[in-house]
Amino acid sequence: MSTRIPKIAVTLGDPAGVGGEVILKALADPEIAASAELVVVGDRIAIDAAERSTGAKFDTLGVKLRECGVLAAGLPVVYGALRAEYGRAAVRYVHDATMMCLNNDVDAMVTAPLNKEAVTLNGMQFSGHTEYIAELCGVKGSRMLLAGTKLSVIHVSTHVSLKQACNLNTDRIVDTIELGNEAMKLLGKAKPRIAVCGLNPHAGEHGLFGTEDEEFIRPAVETCRARGIECEGPVAPDTIFFKAARGSHDLIVAMYHDQGHIPMKLLDFEATVNVSLGIPIIRTSVDHGTAFDIAGKNLASEANMKAAIRMAVTMAQHRLLQTAQA
Template identity: 40%
Template sequence: MNQTLPLALTMGDPAGIGGELTLAAWARLRAEGPAFVALDDPRRLAALAAGLGWDVPVAEVAGPEEAAAIFPGRLPVMTVRLPVPVSPGKPDPANAPAVLGSIERAVALAREGRVGGVVTNPISKATLYRTGFAFPGHTEFLGALTGTAEPPVMLLASPMLRVVPVTIHVSLRRALDTLTTAEIIRTGLALDRGLREGFGIAAPRIAVAGLNPHAGEEGAMGDEEPRLVVPAIEALRARGVDAFGPLPPDTMFTARARTTYDAALCLYHDQALIPIKTLDMDGGVNVTLGLPIVRTSPDHGTAFGIAGQGVADPSSLIAALRLAAEMAVRRNPEPAA
């Protein structure tokens, strides 16, 4: 994987904004790249572009090898047929096999070394669940597709903040019940490795959040900090990770505090995602750590309420494409001449 290879961009839920984001991203990136090949239904993309009045010529290609050459003039698409017509804002479980097939094909291309990485458009997990989808979300599905020995880790990154939650797509009650020192250590190690390999940070500084208000106030507001979090920090430091905390969650995301670390290790989903989406909803990127391939995605959802209107902001998808290309180069730099 290197910068000469295109990226694979998945369909996402076709009733959401993924299609128009794909079209808008091509229009924005066609001149300077990074090049990508969409794994989608070319008929629906062409119809969507025509309906929006956008000049985005679509070209069916047999493989990603053709994509880089034609990218400046046409949007390359590897065909994934949709079994039923799409109505914007109205997800149809009948199209779930195509949605999942797009992801599976993109991962296969990355594992074969034919694309530099995978960028995923937003899916509707609720729609997929109705068809028997057995995974909490994209992250876990990608782990299964790539056969990772340990669950992958979700990192949200923007120029303003990087965050990783230890527990992800589970209820808050379950997150609190299942949080362990071992999981904090595992996630912290994956974060440290991901910052070094994917972001080129030689000595990452990792701030660890407390679980309770005021990080427990020395046990007055809960014992999870001394019982679970502090032992994890000590174990991480013993393994060479520059981790510190636990920090009070209500103050660790201020502008001044953010200058003291490269990433925040948070303990549950919303503790991580609320600050980054508040600070930089348009520029945030979802990165999956712990996979044998590069994978990024925008940090927002399907936005069914505005689908098909051409008003969705492509900034997060464009940021995801650019970051995926940068990470692919860092993972597999060109050999010296």
């Protein structure tokens, strides 16, 4: 591993959600707090609210705060409230953490959940963390990786309609396989074993249930194999997750959002981490939402936040090592 401890920024997410609670509870774990130089990006007002709900004291955790000053002073946070100012604050936290990564002030960022509707109340078009961070980084073609303890999944498409997701493109599939292969190396897999899902039932059954699998997916797999990537496909989506969860593969390439999300959340919801790929920075995230219904009640589990921090630390350590060896 690298010779220094990584520096990690953690965004607070929507102040009305569970982000502050799960962050404080995760950072109260000595193992997590000692794993990196951690900087929480947010407003002290939101941290104060999380302290009251959890009983944890931020100033005792040995963690720094980057105060953003978005929330109005003197106004208490209202948990579970859908408000434009909360959406504006959450986006600002993501923006500032991204800039910290791009400026090399930190080695990676971890994001708590925000509420897309609260963000759009500000008149901003917003489809998700991954797309917004990619825009800030000045890149197109970002991808979402769901990384778990048993298995990981990368998606060719995510936050688009199913109709649009079915318009496959071989070059995009090739890029997705390559991004997934590199990400798995950052997670410690020297030679990742990759399975590429078909789009149609039974991967098209040799054209009986659609031609997209043979027309777009198989050429992408063949291209990647010629480049030295250990991958196979198109494989039947209804069986590959079962096999891979038992150890046949390290990574599955899913063609669209739900093809990858549903089985991963069934396999291990709490340990599955959202990772953004195709951007020049390391970003991981919890794989759950703001949970407005339980926010402020100290009921939210911090397990997924811990997993997201651990993964950011692991990826940052491997990247630092790669840089040192270059």
